[in-house]
Amino acid sequence: MKQHIISVLVENKAGVLARVSGLFSRRGFNIESLAVGTCETPGMSRITIVVIGNDMHIEQVKKQLNKLIDVIKITDITEKEHVERELALIKVHAEPGLQRSEVMQVADIFRAKIIDVGAQTLVLETTGDPEKIFALESLLRPYGVLELVRTGRVALQRGGPGPASRQ
């Protein structure tokens, strides 16, 4: 069992996300994370899916995805040199005073931005790989993490042209 990051270039049409995500659940594959948005080519979107499975499962997932009419191209980024990032927003309990300054120090070390200051809370924005986000979350937990939201991972192959321009 290995984690795979699959980048799926799709037609930007209604229902395409349901087609893609439905395929995973129907064939018994769990999606670890999924991120979707428009991409460099008008009319297309890129979906980044993180999925865990053995080689045979992943091969089958890719082939089944390829059968969808609205799927234009699939790249298993895991096998290639790539960069991956995820963004998280963390609302943490931070009373004015010592606690607040400690949280701000942690944020500083992680190069997380403070994007909202409330009477008793701070909202931190951080970007990185999943390990970094996990580490930050662990350090903030003692102060009280009130809410946390993650975008899911996005990834791109390093160097060279992207999948769309290779069409």
Place this chain on the structure above:
Amino acid sequence: MKTGAAILIESLKEEGVEIIFGYPGGAVLPIYDELYDAELTHILVRHEQAAVHAADGYARASGRVGVCLSTSGPGACNLISGIATANMDSVPIVALTGQVPTGMLGNDAFQESDITGITLPITKHNYLVKDARDIKMTVKAAFYIAGTGRNGPVLIDLPKDVLTAKVAEEDVISGEPELRGYKPTLKGHSKQIKKALDLIYKAEKPVLYVGGGVIAAGASEELVKLAELFCLPVTTTLMGLGAIPADHPLNLGMLGMHGTEYANYAVSETDLLIAVGSRFDDRVTGKLSHFAPHAKIIHIDIDPAEIGKNVNPDVPIVGDAKSVLADMICLAEKNGCISEPWLEQVKSWRKNHPLRVVEDGKVHPQNIIRKLSELLDGGGIIVSEVGQNQMWAAQHYGFKKPRQWISSGGLGTMGYGFPAAIGAWFAKPEEPIVLIAGDGSFQMNIQELATVAQYKIPVKIVILNNMYLGMVRQWQELFYDRRYSYTELPPVDFVGIAKAYGIEGMRVDSVDQIDTALKTALTYDGPYLLDFQIEREENVFPMVPAGAAISDMIGKHNHNGGSGP
């Protein structure tokens, strides 16, 4: 200015559609108004499920895309098992459904159902048309997708306001649909084909394992040629029956759960299994780890996702069966029988373990099928329901050609056969059409007697009546201590029912009536129903119990007391 409905009918005609099977309703009133005086035949069935099965039967018999039409909500939902049937067996159909007006979508409006959502996992693709200008292009794309690559069902959902909207001629979007994500591979890789041939040259005990892909691709001729070139024994799946004539010396008949003993022995002993347009379905392979355990595997399929799904082949070839087989024949540098001792072995299995036929004065279904095959000389179009009737027909009818055998394989849909027979007749009105049914499955779409009567469709209905849901009863007998839980059916006067619809029929109780009854039905000008009272607890044998190796059959038949491997 034209309405969306008018554009739809025009677009269908442009795709060469001659016939639609359908059932009217509120949301499709604009389409039916167009059909009123359109040069397009519409067949009114009595249940939407029959419309989709008929379109499917039409497609299987003709090789063209079948079309069905239903209203929104319940009408659309009634298409579901038929769409799933077509999807499992890769049958090209286009299903048109009405929908509530776009402004009411998602509002739980009267007769609204999210049919594109519901059919997402059982269609090759589907469309919800939200703008009348897109209808023409959508129809074009739907027919292209349904009928190319690995064929399959495509659904087009048409909201009522889209059907009534008026569009100026110049605003209709036309031309070739842009399908960036759909590029089926038709031609096999020549390097792979050469690798496959190398395996064939070296094989000592080769077997061709042929599925519905060969029928769909129209590749029977190439298949038989390749088999003859190297004297390769051929076994077919349920879907592949007719790909090679039943009486061809290299034909081993069907393999798998109810396959012939000799086909299953051959596959269990083979050292090279050449799978063509078949998908290693569990009903074929039995216990996967014991399937063709000594064999190298060549897998030829048009769908890349089938390759490696169940079995990892030594040589995968993605491509259309016709093109790949033709290339194999063309690129072959050797020929001639490469496996004399193997052919002798197969021959002896065939001689010593034939299918069981009992002649003891009782009405055995196998004998009815054999007699029918004899009377039609292995011709006609044979449509089956699902269950014992289907297996007996598959085992004992001597199919000569592809597209002669029409049966729900993958989904195993009871109630499929009767409406499919209606569709098949419209595709091939010059051929005799026979439905082989059980008393259980016939009652699943029995209302279509009305359609048959209305259009005078000369289908010959052969009911193998054992007053049981026979196949389930067989499993209960063999694996559930004969506890016949809800599988016994009370007697039904099928002839009386047929008569009520104005259809002739005859009840057959004894062996000496079989011949006359079949002849009467076959020569009768019009539909005819035969209600055969067969041996009630007759079983389909041989049988591979679920999960067993296919060489491990029960109900074996040892002609000379010889035994299998």
